[in-house]
Structure formats: structure tokens, C-alpha cells
Amino acid sequence: MRRFVDLNIRDPGEPRVLMEMLELASKLGFKGIAIASERPAPQAWRDEARTLGIDLASRVDLRPRNTNELSKALRRVRRKFEIVAVHCENKAVSRQAAKDHRVDILTFPPLKTGRSRVSLDRQGASLAAKSNCAYEVSLSDLLDSSADERARVLVNLKRDIWNAEREGVPVLASSGAATPLRMREPRAIASITSLLGISEDQGLDAVSVIPIKILERNRAKLEPGFVSPGVREVEGCL
Amino acid sequence: MPVRGTGRRYLAISLDGGDAYSEQEVSDALYQAVRELFGYFGVSGLQPRLIEYDEETRKGIVRCSRSHTREMRAALALITEISNNDAAVRVTGASGTIKSLKANAASK
Numbered sequence: 001m002r003r004f005v006d007l008n009i010r011d012p013g014e015p016r017v018l019m020e021m022l023e024l025a026s027k028l029g030f031k032g033i034a035i036a037s038e039r040p041a042p043q044a045w046r047d048e049a050r051t052l053g054i055d056l057a058s059r060v061d062l063r064p065r066n067t068n069e070l071s072k073a074l075r076r077v078r079r080k081f082e083i084v085a086v087h088c089e090n091k092a093v094s095r096q097a098a099k100d101h102r103v104d105i106l107t108f109p110p111l112k113t114g115r116s117r118v119s120l121d122r123q124g125a126s127l128a129a130k131s132n133c134a135y136e137v138s139l140s141d142l143l144d145s146s147a148d149e150r151a152r153v154l155v156n157l158k159r160d161i162w163n164a165e166r167e168g169v170p171v172l173a174s175s176g177a178a179t180p181l182r183m184r185e186p187r188a189i190a191s192i193t194s195l196l197g198i199s200e201d202q203g204l205d206a207v208s209v210i211p212i213k214i215l216e217r218n219r220a221k222l223e224p225g226f227v228s229p230g231v232r233e234v235e236g237c238l
Numbered sequence: 239m240p241v242r243g244t245g246r247r248y249l250a251i252s253l254d255g256g257d258a259y260s261e262q263e264v265s266d267a268l269y270q271a272v273r274e275l276f277g278y279f280g281v282s283g284l285q286p287r288l289i290e291y292d293e294e295t296r297k298g299i300v301r302c303s304r305s306h307t308r309e310m311r312a313a314l315a316l317i318t319e320i321s322n323n324d325a326a327v328r329v330t331g332a333s334g335t336i337k338s339l340k341a342n343a344a345s346k
Contacts, residue, residue, distance in 0.1 A: 028328065143318050147274045150316075181255045181318075181326045188315035188329060194308040195275070203308075 002204060004186035005032035005211040007059060007083060007105070008138055008174035019048065021180050026052040028185040032215065034059040034083050057215055059083035061107075067096040074102045082218045085136065088118050098127035104214050105134050105172070108160060110141040110153040120160040125167035134214060135164045137196065137206070139189055140176030154195055161196050171198065172214070173206040245304030248289070248339045250331040251314065253296040256323030261291040264298060267320040267327075271313045284310055289336065299336060307332065 006025065012018055018035070025033050033049065034057040035041050041058040049056035060081040064070035070086065070093055077084060085105035088094030097103045106128060108119055120128070120135055128135065137157060145153050164171050173193055177183040186207045193203035220226060225233035253259065259267075265288040272286050284306045291298035302310040314327045331346075333339035 139315065142316060150274070181324055184315045184326070185328050185330075188311050191308045191311035192315060195312055200308060 002208040003031040007034040007211045008176045010178035011037035057082040061085045063087045078102045098124045125163040129168045134170040137173045138176035170210045172210045247304045247307045249300045255325040271317045
């Protein structure tokens with residue numbers, strides 16, 4: 001049986017609403033949630049989530065304006081958060097983020113922000129595949145857009161996913177919900193990927209296998225004995 | 239000679255947010271969501287239909303073409319308002335017959 005994980009629930013700011021969201025997530029069938037916030041999730045929240053059968057992780061979303069800001073921010077947050085996502089708002093940042101092994105998830109604006117839209121192009125996807133960065137599809141991008149914009153968002157996401165699949169970049173899907181009303185069940189999030197040309201199994205993997213892999217890999221990295229992938233200190237060997 | 243009918247899928251839905259909605263309002267929202275996402279041609283392919291809706295429990299059953307179940311789920315997921323009120327439609331179960339859908343819902 002699949003274990004579903006939503007790696008992008010935005011911190012609503014109020015603990016009461018957050019608890020409501022955790023309860024709803026449990027009811028909807030999620031086994032794991034990552035809260036996107038400026039500060040790591042406190043242990044009390046994790047304990048509360050565990051009683052509901054949810055594994056809580058903390059995520060940070062970086063919005064650097066240039067590559068220097070990105071490097072500084074990564075140095076500051078990498079050891080504090082389980083998931084690090086970078087919003088690529090210009091091409092230089094997107095290239096640097098795609099190259100950096102400390103970045104877990106790449107997100108792109110769904111619509112044009114300036115003269116042209118920064119997207120996951122083939123070169124960026126190739127770099128992301130080498131550094132094991134995942135591309136994120138957020139349901140909130142579609143929910144927050146008007147009916148007219150939705151068509152454009154779908155075209156843009158489809159193009160990005162085509163590049164991601166071609167270069168072997170893992171694609172993950174999440175809700176991006178900041179309120180309980182914006183939360184959807186895992187299969188609904190997976191079904192959105194059907195609009196983007198992803199097969200049913202890959203769509204379900206995008207809300208289960210891929211986020212779980214990212215979470216497990218990063219938790220292993222955050223363990224005290226970790227040296228580098230595949231190498232860790234073992235107590236009592238020397 | 240028996241003729242095989244078109245395959246259908248029944249989805250149990252549950253509404254969240256806003257006021258109490260009438261069956262007509264939910265049905266309209268359902269059609270509108272499919273039409274906005276897939277167009278009139280899509281409506282003919284998905285064949286969406288609200289089979290029943292209980293205003294008190296805010297639960298209902300939606301029927302669609304079996305080969306388009308994923309698209310139907312996507313259209314339902316993208317409903318954000320019903321009659322100008324914020325709302326969410328969530329699928330709580332899916333089955334090939336109304337009988338087994340209700341039996342599954344009762345056993346949960």
C-alpha cells in the first residue's frame with residue numbers, strides 16, 4: 001500500500017489552524033507532511049502530528065535574487081531543515097540551484113513575472129538530474145489562478161515536465177495549501193498530473209515514492225555520523 | 239444478444255466550506271468545473287453527473303465515464319468555489335457500482 005506525503009503545506013501562522021490542517025491531512029490519507037516555514041517545526045508539533053499518525057518534517061522555501069544570496073542562504077539553512085526548496089526567479093539562480101547538491105526541490109513561477117518566464121529548460125533539467133534535485137508541481141499554482149490563466153499555467157507546467165522527464169529529473173506533486181480549504185486528497189493531487197502528460201503510476205509516485213525518497217535521504221544526511229552519501233561514522237569501530 | 243454498456247465509475251464526494259448548497263448548485267459547479275478544464279468536448283467524454291447529494295451531510299455521489307476517472311478527479315480538485323462561496327470538493331471513495339460505494343462508505 002502506498003504511503004502518501006505532501007511536501008508543501010504552508011505554515012498558516014496560527015497553531016490552531018495548523019492542527020486543523022494536520023487532522024485533515026490524516027483524514028485525507030497522508031502519512032507525512034512538510035510544513036514550509038521560516039523556522040524549523042518545533043518538537044511539540046512533531047509529537048502532536050505523530051499522535052495523528054503523521055510524520056512531520058520542516059521545509060524552507062528560499063527566494064534568492066542572485067547566486068550569492070542563494071549560497072549564503074543554503075549555508076545558513078541546510079543543517080536546520082529537512083527539505084530545502086528554491087524558487088527560481090531568474091535564470092542565474094535556477095542554474096546555480098540546479099547544480100547545488102544542497103537543494104532538494106526546484107520551483108518555478110507558473111506565469112510570466114517579467115519579460116519572459118523562468119522555466120526548467122533542457123540545460124537546467126540536465127544539471128538538476130545530476131545533482132538529484134526534484135521539480136515540484138504545486139496544486140496551489142492552479143487553484144490560485146483564474147480560469148483564463150489556468151490554461152497558460154498548464155502549458156508552462158507541461159513544458160517544464162516534458163524537459164524534466166526527458167532528462168530524468170524526478171517530478172513531485174504537492175498541494176501548497178495555506179488553509180484547510182485548499183487541501184486535497186493525495187489521489188486528487190496525483191490526478192492533476194494527468195493534465196500534464198504524466199502516467200497514472202508516475203502521478204501516484206509523485207505524491208508517494210519521490211517525496212519519501214527525498215525525506216529519507218535528507219534525514220540520513222542530518223544524522224550526526226553522516227560524512228557524505230554512502231559514508232558515515234560508526235561508533236565503536238576504532 | 240446482450241450489449242456491453244459504457245463503463246462508469248461512481249465517486250463519493252464530500253463538500254467543505256461555505257454555506258449549505260442545494261443539489262442544483264453542486265451539479266452546476268460540477269459541470270462548470272469540467273467545462274472550464276476540458277471544454278464542451280470534454281464534458282461529452284467525461285459524462286459527469288451528480289447522482290445524489292445530501293444537503294445535510296454535504297455528501298454526494300458523482301458518476302463519470304470509467305476511462306476518464308482521473309480527469310474527473312482533477313476537475314473536482316480544481317473546484318474552489320460554489321455559488322461565489324469558497325468551497326472544496328474531496329473524493330472519499332470510488333467504485334464501479336453505487337451499491338459497493340455505499341457499502342464501502344458504511345464500513346469506514
